[in-house]
Amino acid sequence: MDGLTAGVDIGSRTTAAVLALGGKLVGSALVETGTQPQDVGKKALQKALYDFGEKAPRKMVTTGYGRFQFSSSDTVSEITCQARGSSHLFPKAAMVVDIGGQDSKVILVRKGKAIDFAMNDKCAAGTGRFLEMMAQALGVSLHEFIALAGRGKEGVRLSSTCAVFAESELISLVAAGKKPEDIARAVAGAVARRVMGLIRRVGLQRPLVLTGGVARNAAIVDALSAELGFTPLVPTEPQLTCALGAALIAAQG
Amino acid sequence: MKFPSFIRKRKDILIRVVAFLMNRPGLFSLLTPYRWWLRYRAPHPDIHSFSYQATLEYLQKLYGRSRPVMWSSLYFPAEFIHAAGGIPFYPEIASGMVAALGLAPFALERAGSEWFSPDMCSYHRIATGLSLAKLFPRPDILFASSNICSGTVPFFQTMASIWKAPLFLVDVPPSFTLESARYVREQLVEISAKTKEITGQPLQWAEPLRHSHRAHRLMEDLVRLRRENDTLFTPPGKNIDYLPYYYQFIGTQISVHFLEKLVEHAKKANAVPPEKIKAVWLHLKPFFPNSLTEMLENADIAVCAEEFTLPYWEAWNGEEVLGWAAKKMMASSVFLEADQRIAAIIRLLRETRAHAAMQFTQWGCRQSQGMNELLRRALREEGYPLLTLDGDHLDHSHYSEEQLRTRIDAFAETVKNTMT
Ligand code: SF4
Numbered sequence: 037m038d039g040l041t042a043g044v045d046i047g048s049r050t051t052a053a054v055l056a057l058g059g060k061l062v063g064s065a066l067v068e069t070g071t072q073p074q075d076v077g078k079k080a081l082q083k084a085l086y087d088f089g090e091k092a093p094r095k096m097v098t099t100g101y102g103r104f105q106f107s108s109s110d111t112v113s114e115i116t117c118q119a120r121g122s123s124h125l126f127p128k129a130a131m132v133v134d135i136g137g138q139d140s141k142v143i144l145v146r147k148g149k150a151i152d153f154a155m156n157d158k159c160a161a162g163t164g165r166f167l168e169m170m171a172q173a174l175g176v177s178l179h180e181f182i183a184l185a186g187r188g189k190e191g192v193r194l195s196s197t198c199a200v201f202a203e204s205e206l207i208s209l210v211a212a213g214k215k216p217e218d219i220a221r222a223v224a225g226a227v228a229r230r231v232m233g234l235i236r237r238v239g240l241q242r243p244l245v246l247t248g249g250v251a252r253n254a255a256i257v258d259a260l261s262a263e264l265g266f267t268p269l270v271p272t273e274p275q276l277t278c279a280l281g282a283a284l285i286a287a288q289g
Numbered sequence: 290m291k292f293p294s295f296i297r298k299r300k301d302i303l304i305r306v307v308a309f310l311m312n313r314p315g316l317f318s319l320l321t322p323y324r325w326w327l328r329y330r331a332p333h334p335d336i337h338s339f340s341y342q343a344t345l346e347y348l349q350k351l352y353g354r355s356r357p358v359m360w361s362s363l364y365f366p367a368e369f370i371h372a373a374g375g376i377p378f379y380p381e382i383a384s385g386m387v388a389a390l391g392l393a394p395f396a397l398e399r400a401g402s403e404w405f406s407p408d409m410c411s412y413h414r415i416a417t418g419l420s421l422a423k424l425f426p427r428p429d430i431l432f433a434s435s436n437i438c439s440g441t442v443p444f445f446q447t448m449a450s451i452w453k454a455p456l457f458l459v460d461v462p463p464s465f466t467l468e469s470a471r472y473v474r475e476q477l478v479e480i481s482a483k484t485k486e487i488t489g490q491p492l493q494w495a496e497p498l499r500h501s502h503r504a505h506r507l508m509e510d511l512v513r514l515r516r517e518n519d520t521l522f523t524p525p526g527k528n529i530d531y532l533p534y535y536y537q538f539i540g541t542q543i544s545v546h547f548l549e550k551l552v553e554h555a556k557k558a559n560a561v562p563p564e565k566i567k568a569v570w571l572h573l574k575p576f577f578p579n580s581l582t583e584m585l586e587n588a589d590i591a592v593c594a595e596e597f598t599l600p601y602w603e604a605w606n607g608e609e610v611l612g613w614a615a616k617k618m619m620a621s622s623v624f625l626e627a628d629q630r631i632a633a634i635i636r637l638l639r640e641t642r643a644h645a646a647m648q649f650t651q652w653g654c655r656q657s658q659g660m661n662e663l664l665r666r667a668l669r670e671e672g673y674p675l676l677t678l679d680g681d682h683l684d685h686s687h688y689s690e691e692q693l694r695t696r697i698d699a700f701a702e703t704v705k706n707t708m709t
Contacts, residue, residue, distance in 0.1 A: 101691045115699035139692075149706040152674065153699055237662070 043282025121281030188221025
């Protein structure tokens with residue numbers, strides 16, 4: 037098809053492919069990245085194309101940490117793609133907060149373009165990986181952990197923002213007889229505070245869009261809303277915004 | 290990685306053999322014919338061959354122990370050491386060179402095996418590891434100043450205890466006043482007397498001062514040429530790889546010759562194309578083999594000035610020499626004190642008409658990490674974006690190529706968005 041473009045976002049945990057036509061998202065696929073980023077981009081793209089009933093896009097842009105492994109297309113950083121995709125969905129967006137599997141980013145956006153950003157340093161705190169580690173320490177799956185956090189009450193606080201120290205703090209909270217759901221809620225609060233640190237680094241702006249896999253986690257959205265003092269805008273498919281941005285950039289040039 | 294025990298044993302034996310050889314000064318005279326041959330082959334060497342020849346000659350003198358070996362921290366004036374007839378050895382610079390040769394893992398492991406914490410700056414851990422293994426040259430005297438970072442003084446004290454050599458510390462107050470300059474000078478007077486007792490000869494300042502003055506002029510010429518001609522050196526500044534010529538060789542002909550060649554190079558170098566982002570490089574950069582240069586090139590970023598290769602002190606102008614040396618030591622506050630450093634960086638950005646600043650922040654460096662947010666805010670107010678990259682200049686295990694690439698690419702894209 038003539039104007040069909042694709043964006044592929046090869047992230048550390050998931051890979052998203054989005055097809056865009058006439059500025060609209062017309063197809064998508066989401067797969068686990070696994071250990072073969074060079075193959076997974078192709079796999080996600082083929083799945084999206086198959087579902088849409090097309091063989092190849094006219095143009096494609098790849099983004100995400102594995103973008104250079106997928107050699108057959110132009111590459112753009114995830115910061116630019118995220119800014120583009122989020123402002124397409126929320127044209128007035130001034131800030132995008134993306135909490136991914138391995139890193140979190142805060143992007144300052146003007147007219148759909150990234151003009152400043154901050155990313156977490158090497159530390160896993162404030163990322164999806166942190167949540168996974170904490171769920172493991174509590175002996176539950178990530179899914180159960182999210183459900184637990186939703187039921188938890190305020191009152192327990194995790195003071196550590198370092199993933200390693202937080203784990204031992206969590207174990208001592210368990211030993212002190214605190215309820216798992218309250219601990220899970222405290223973990224969500226710790227992630228939100230860490231992300232707030234990044235937001236302050238760039239300077240809070242509204243409207244603020246929350247993207248990335250973690251944006252589907254209601255406990256985190258609640259905790260972040262409490263820190264922000266307002267509820268962020270969350271796209272229906274927060275894991276696809278970056279790939280959408282890539283597909284839209286592909287359509288431009 | 291864990292090697293089987295017989296290989297580990299062999300590795301230990303190999304290290305011991307190398308340490309044994311490194312501590313046989315007479316052996317280093319064997320390098321002379323090779324050096325002659327190099328000079329015969331390239332009587333007018335280009336800058337790289339010159340650097341190779343100069344390094345070889347230096348290593349020969351250093352390990353051949355032709356004169357007393359004097360260790361020094363970065364901002365203790367090399368001119369003092371040359372005046373005292375010593376061979377300067379800057380362990381922090383040497384650690385960088387060790388990492389460039391890919392030998393850092395061994396040194397870090399050696400330091401770690403004796404419980405030197407990985408929280409310590411890797412510049413100090415590498416030097417500690419190589420001192421424990423007796424691969425660094427034994428110091429006859431150590432000099433250090435207190436004003437670099439909180440790690441420097443304990444590091445030099447540790448070195449003095451490992452090597453059982455005298456350490457002379459200079460306490461350098463952060464701000465310049467007549468009183469503080471006098472205080473530093475008095476310490477230098479005392480240290481000069483003690484150094485003379487050890488070497489048995491008075492300090493001879495004439496030559497080192499003459500060469501230092503000339504080198505300073507050349508460094509100023511370089512800054513001016515790069516600014517006026519928009520000159521581009523290989524990013525992130527081949528200059529930084531040539532650190533010894535800006536520090537330990539200052540006060541010798543080696544530095545002068547090197548800088549003369551660099552000035553010639555700068556006169557001929559290409560201008561920065563207008564589509565490129567001109568960036569000022571702060572602090573140092575990773576020394577181990579890495580793709581930073583390629584990443585910057587791909588992202589259209591050109592480094593137009595580096596913080597660590599600036600003539601930060603005032604050239605000697607005939608004044609009383611220890612008073613001048615004290616002032617030179619205090620001038621280093623321009624890198625070390627937040628207010629002074631930030632003001633100097635803004636000046637540099639304006640003078641070079643740069644678009645942005647970049648810093649590869651050293652893991653565990655309280656000095657540069659500590660002031661990052663202050664720097665970011667101050668630069669933002671002036672309209673300059675700052676990219677701070679987190680990693681380690683020497684320890685490869687703290688380096689992630691993909692994380693670095695994402696940040697550099699995204700930074701270039703955002704800077705371009707604000708340029709257009
Ligand atoms: S890099 Fe930082 S911590 Fe390391 S020696 Fe230099 S100033 Fe000190």
